[in-house]
Amino acid sequence: MLNIATLRADTPGCENQVFLDSAGSSLPPRIVTDTAIAHLRREAEIGGYRAANERLADLADVKTAIGQLINADPSTLALSDSASRSWSDFFYSIPLAPGDRILISGADYASNAIAALQRARHTGATVEPIPSDSSGQLDLDALETMLDERVRIVSLVHVPTNGGLVNPVAEAARIAHRVGALVLLDACQSAGQLPLDVTELGVDALSATGRKWLRGPRGTGFLYLRPELATTMEPGRLDLHSAAWTGPGEYTLASDASRFEFWECDIAGRLGLGAAVRYLLDLGPAQVYEAIADRAEYLRKSLQEIPGVTVRDRGTQHAGIVSFTVDGLTPIEVRDRLAPESITVTVSHRGSTLLDMTARELDSVVRASPHCFVSFEDLDRFTAAVTALR
Numbered sequence: 001m002l003n004i005a006t007l008r009a010d011t012p013g014c015e016n017q018v019f020l021d022s023a024g025s026s027l028p029p030r031i032v033t034d035t036a037i038a039h040l041r042r043e044a045e046i047g048g049y050r051a052a053n054e055r056l057a058d059l060a061d062v063k064t065a066i067g068q069l070i071n072a073d074p075s076t077l078a079l080s081d082s083a084s085r086s087w088s089d090f091f092y093s094i095p096l097a098p099g100d101r102i103l104i105s106g107a108d109y110a111s112n113a114i115a116a117l118q119r120a121r122h123t124g125a126t127v128e129p130i131p132s133d134s135s136g137q138l139d140l141d142a143l144e145t146m147l148d149e150r151v152r153i154v155s156l157v158h159v160p161t162n163g164g165l166v167n168p169v170a171e172a173a174r175i176a177h178r179v180g181a182l183v184l185l186d187a188c189q190s191a192g193q194l195p196l197d198v199t200e201l202g203v204d205a206l207s208a209t210g211r212k213w214l215r216g217p218r219g220t221g222f223l224y225l226r227p228e229l230a231t232t233m234e235p236g237r238l239d240l241h242s243a244a245w246t247g248p249g250e251y252t253l254a255s256d257a258s259r260f261e262f263w264e265c266d267i268a269g270r271l272g273l274g275a276a277v278r279y280l281l282d283l284g285p286a287q288v289y290e291a292i293a294d295r296a297e298y299l300r301k302s303l304q305e306i307p308g309v310t311v312r313d314r315g316t317q318h319a320g321i322v323s324f325t326v327d328g329l330t331p332i333e334v335r336d337r338l339a340p341e342s343i344t345v346t347v348s349h350r351g352s353t354l355l356d357m358t359a360r361e362l363d364s365v366v367r368a369s370p371h372c373f374v375s376f377e378d379l380d381r382f383t384a385a386v387t388a389l390r
């Protein structure tokens with residue numbers, strides 16, 4: 001069992017506030033900030049190149065740690081500066097032609113949808129949303145009826161940014177693969193709070209960020225590619241790290257997923273990401289996931305008991321995001337009235353998940369996302385403050 005006192009001691013930022021925004025940018029444990037800051041100081045002492053060379057083994061271990069977390073070989077992982085970068089680097093590398101079809105989730109994130117629409121405009125492909133079922137999850141029956149040999153890629157979102165549902169990714173991937181479609185999973189909101197086993201999920205690629213539930217630094221993320229793709233797919237952009245200039249008119253791609261990386265990067269941030277993943281592995285991911293789920297469910301039930309508060313989460317399986325609205329107050333007003341009481345929540349706007357929010361006639365929702373370091377006393381303080389708003 002996790003020791004809440006130790007977790008909070010490891011997380012100085014939670015001492016004087018109720019922090020409920022791990023779905024946005026979580027509070028890192030002390031080891032993450034210490035690691036990143038120490039490297040920045042070392043760069044100031046001897047320069048960035050020498051400082052990086054001193055940490056080559058630790059930099060390699062970042063992929064090893066991520067691989068342990070998601071059951072992937074390090075050679076299938078590429079580090080990046082964000083989940084959006086990872087997602088788009090893979091997506092823009094898929095050849096598309098007129099008549100090709102791109103399927104996106106009904107709760108897909110705006111960045112993914114915009115990229116799909118842009119490529120469709122430039123290539124003659126089409127973008128089609130997969131309907132949601134009555135619970136709000138991806139409709140597997142509808143997906144099956146939509147598929148044909150023209151479907152080139154299916155974009156799946158594991159956990160939407162605007163609520164706590166968990167989509168049936170493994171089932172959807174199996175269905176999509178029957179017609180040879182590639183499956184790209186946005187795991188931005190699930191990495192660090194839900195089990196991720198790329199073999200069991202069966203996806204062709206997965207993108208994730210470091211700053212959310214993994215509790216790493218901002219400006220970090222990673223891309224996983226199915227082993228065959230890691231050695232055969234050509235990225236849309238290359239540099240002298242992702243490829244070697246082997247002759248006046250020739251180049252050779254890197255032999256693994258590092259072909260999706262650029263040479264220049266934030267070394268301190270990547271070391272911090274590695275420290276964050278190692279911290280999670282040392283705690284025991286299953287225990288962390290259970291603690292997050294327990295806190296989110298406690299929060300949902302508590303909010304449902306407050307008159308005038310509507311919990312907006314959908315789905316049959318829930319994750320660590322709790323979305324809600326308060327009668328008579330906009331979500332921005334709720335956020336801003338809680339802030340002076342040292343309570344941190346955020347707002348998810350319609351533009352982030354346009355299809356889903358429009359279908360539900362919602363302009364925005366308050367988003368509360370407790371990590372394992374949040375105490376139940378914190379949650380009670382939060383619900384009392386929300387009650388007082390009414």
